[in-house]
Amino acid sequence: MRRLINLAYLLSLGVFLVSCATAERLQKRGDNFLALGEYAEASGQYKRAYNLTSPKDHEKRGFLQYRMAECFRKYGYTARAVGAYKSAARYNYTDTLTYYWEGEMLRKQGDYKGARKAYESQLEITPKHEGSLQGLTSCDISPDIKAAGSAYSVKIEPLFNGSRADYSPAFMGTEADQLYYSTTRSQATGDDYSGITGEMAADIYYSKKDDKGNWTRPEGAEGNLNSEFDEGACQFSADGKTMYLTICRTDADYPRMAEIWTASRSDATWAKPQQLKITSDTLSSYAHPAPSADGRWLYFVSDMPGGFGGLDIWRASLSSKGVGTVENLGPKINTKGDEMFPTTRYNGELYFSSNGKEGLGGLDIFKAVEDTVNKTWIVEHLPAPMNSNGDDFGMTFEGKHNRGYFSSNRSTGGRGWDKIYSFSYPERLTTVKGWVYEQDGYELTTAQVYMVGDDGTNEKVAVLSDGSFEREVKPGVNYVFLAVCNGFLNYQNELKVPEHLTEETQYVLQFPMPSMNIPVLVRNVFYEFDKADLTPESVEALDRLVKLLTQNKHITIELSSHCDYRGEDDYNLALSQRRAESVVNYLTEHGVSADRLQAKGYGEKRPKIVNKKLTETHTFLHTGDTLTLDYVLKLDSAKQEVCNALNRRTEFRVLRTTYGLFDEKGNVNVDAVKADVKNNAALKEEEDKEKAVGKKEEEEKEAEDEVFEYVE
Template identity: 30%
Template sequence: MKNHFLWITFILLMSLNACKSLQEKANDQFLSGQYQYAINSYSQILESDPDNQEANLAVAESFRLSNRIEDAGPYYEKLVEEDPSFDLLFRLGQSLKAQEKDEEAIEAFEKAKGFTQDESLLAETQRQIEAINLANGIEEYFPNYVLVNYNELNTPGADYAPVTNDNFIYFTSGRRASGIYPADGSPYTKLFRTRAEGLRVDVGNIQTLPEFQNEEGLNQAAIAISPDGNTIIYARGNSTSPKDLPETALFASYFRGSGFTQPIWMPVNEDEFWWNSTPAFSPDGEELYFASNRPGGYGGIDLYKATKLANGDFGNPVNLGPNVNTPGNEMFPRLTADGKFFFSSDGHAGYGKLDLFVAEKDASGNQVIKNLGENFNSPADDFGIFFTNYPKEGFISSNREGGVGDDDIYFFEDKTPKPKIVNVLLNVYTKQRVAGEPDAVLEQARVVLYDDNNEQSGGDFSNSNGRVRFTLEPNADFTIIASKTGYFSKSIPYTTVGKTPNPEDLIQEVTNITLDTTIVLDQLILEKSIVLENIYYDLDKADIRPDAAVELDKLVQILKDNPSIKIELSSHTDDRSSDEYNLDLSQRRAQSAVDYLVSQGISRDRLVAKGYGESQLIIQNATTEEEHQVNRRTEFKVIEIIE
């Protein structure tokens, strides 16, 4: 019995020593950033001791620090049950948010507020709550854009951050890895390239980067290539060698004559203990954008801009400020030629972890941040946008559900339906007025079309049928002017507003609508009198009445259309007063009409007022009112054509 007891005691001591050894191993793995190994070790401890607070916390933090906070939820929940605190409840809220459990996430954030009086922590917690609420009202920035997994390009490992340059696509991938990254258990990544034309990628001939050799036992990622193709910048880090750099940093390789140089550490990193990654050039190559966790920022990782110096290096990095950067993480910048700034963030209102955003100027010139919407973003990480044909097509990266592997490359295209085209074909017919006969065809008349900005948009001579054809825009206003030597030039307004069907009612891609209009020209004959109809005056008065002004406006238009003519405007009376009185009245009326024309912009030098009284009666010995009205008339005649 005694020997049996000693044997049991020995077994228990051995078990305790093994647990202690595993605990120490797990702690060492966690502290050295080998989070996946730490998760495996702590999980073994939790199998026999599921309530172990230290192990639960280490697993939760390992998932969070290796960008898998959605997997940390059950561990934070267990910790909160035992000993709730602000930090644990806040992290639980983040995990629930990443799992799209919005109501539970808000509840956790609200509870977290009760465990702190720190104003900055309260503000950040409230911002997390507001971000969840704001995400429900996000509109798609690029409506009708479709995102597709590039299945043939992706592998079961990580494939992300593609860029194109000189008919090649460059990207990061875990294929052909020589080791495992202990932080998340994924293969180390290298830089690859293959030929590409737009979105068409030669997936059968992918090769490792030929410009310089990928290194083994570390991650090489997030490549940027200068617009001229002579500079390559990428992020390098995560080596387990104690002789290597302690943190991820930017390296640069330069084309020198026959090839690229070996990559070198860039001065823009400034400190070897600062994390620097996700570089991108400005469209002109004069600025370098990148992400960094250097001190003085607004959150975990911020975006910075560095300017090219005289020696070709990039220096003087500037934080992009609190409008772009948040207490969260911002990375993968992309500036476009029109000044829009695309980036990824988990700090602005979004759908989960990293979302794609754009910073642009509003109508007032203020910079506003917009989420690209649900057709680009998901509850997972969405990042690394690159346009192959801005803004119509390009690539992004994502580790969303349904992918081929870990991070996958996706391509997007603008699938907005092409608008139905309506062509308005206008036939303009030119005719001449012939007294006592129907209007006759007038060929070789010059017809000119002007748009609503008074810019000429077409012109031709009428053919033997008197026709000129124009193609007009729908729902627009125009002016048509017809002219020919020996005729009064004439302008008419023309509109296509309301004369075409609604595009949504159309079936065919292109619909032609044919319309007709006619312009009739009068012969221009010197000294030939032309009666202006409906020019009436009140009895014994010379004032221009409103109805007379309407008719005189037609003469204004004739004079504007024919700027080279000079006219005599004459007034005639009936014979029911004395000759002297009628002569004076007609002169005053003629002058009143001339004064009106001048008020409408017609030069006085082109006008002569002449009163004829009753000296040119059309009907002699008139007896009826109708006959007297025929004699009371206003006429004009061209008395000179100014060359």
């Protein structure tokens, strides 16, 4: 009997030892799969190891539950992840971020009460944990965001969705008549299941509109695009001829690194993709490529060194030579969490998804507008129902319309699978179109327009080849548009967009820019005979010059004085210099900053050049004649006196148009622009008061014309 008991003991001990050894091997296999990014495979190995681990070994079972939870979280099995995190906590495996991740998964299920409890438990272990504190804030604001809703409408699109995952839609080209997306449906190419998700490897499918504008049944992308590997998250160049896509190739000896590939299109057929090297780093993932509408940038996702957390959004410059400089989009976009699925619009807006910012749960969609002047981004969380407590990602817009498609694994409609949804927003698109051109005609294609709004907008806009630009503007925002071009005076426009608009609106602004290379004659400036003292009759003209400089605070000028040929050259030069200084002194005494003014006496060195307007008054003159000494002496005495009077003149010409407008780094001074708006408003109010007491606008214009004359 004793022998039988001993034999049974030895047999059970042997089974136990074999189980322990097997569990260890399974755990190691799970660790290897996890390191390779094969989350579905890893979770299966951990589960088998867990089942072979003694119920009394709480520490090991807690560890394995935590590892399973991590795998479930990373490939989107939220409900299983919640259960596994809870089990890990029951086994007192809490020296990690167990409660935090449990809270994240509960919030993703919309259980804000349970999530709050989990975050609070995490904070008891790790006080001041940033993610848990942010999670508590999200739990506070989420119910209100959901209740508030928005004007967006969202619905699932059965035609595009199969029995498995369908995600990341993208329109091809500007016509928006073909929609591509990724799918793991059973008809996908290849026989193997993805070790990442446990599903079929993803293929790229597409649908196109028929002659009646209806979408056709989706089918696999034509050509050599799909393979036995995962192909996903594709987007297109503006002309639709180049596809950028993500491919995850399988290699048993290396981690599953996502890569960016490109494919070119001939008619409807796609050529075999070619890998696009972003950097020389081969140990990082590169995914979710998104070319900008203007073709200057390729946005993408990577975990390469130099980021802010998990997956960050980066961009690389694009040119005919290929991929250029790579830069991280910075802390306004990226967080300690994951930022993924960037997409861009025609107007430069960037849309992306993040689980590292305050939101409803999982991946939420955000809109970002680049502040090109201050080199930062203005980021905005999209409202419900665009965002849900599930993962929301991969937006694509139908041209300039506020409608399109996106993907989500929200609880309504997809049973936890990623599905494609349509969205629309009331078409009340409000835009501004501007035209920048020379005051006398031709477009100015080298001009830059600075767009500053009281909502924080600060953008530098390049004009197109026809001198135009177009930008979307927001309701209820006051904008200032400042056009700047070398050789021309700045031109400023203001635009106040109403808070509520009932229809699509486009505002049109004109920017006729005067040349700064044309000297401006200041009429009716008189001096005492043979002196530099100004006479009382000069006050009105000089006061108008003061007003001109007050209205244009960013110009600097050269104030010049000229003499006729009578008198010695040196004497005339000195006299004209003193006279120019007299005018400058008058201007500074009346509030114009001295460093905006230069006094220059030219004596008789720069005789008057006759313009067309002078020939109308003095018919003996011809356009382009220069009133030199030789020219004048050939005339009779009366005509000589006319020419001498024309040569005796005071002029100014603009030297700069950017005084006080930019800081030392070359960025536009927002405070200066805002001060301009305030200053112009005050001047406008003053002018209105003047008109109210009977001073007619026509009279003012006539008086101004009498004082200033642009010399052609």
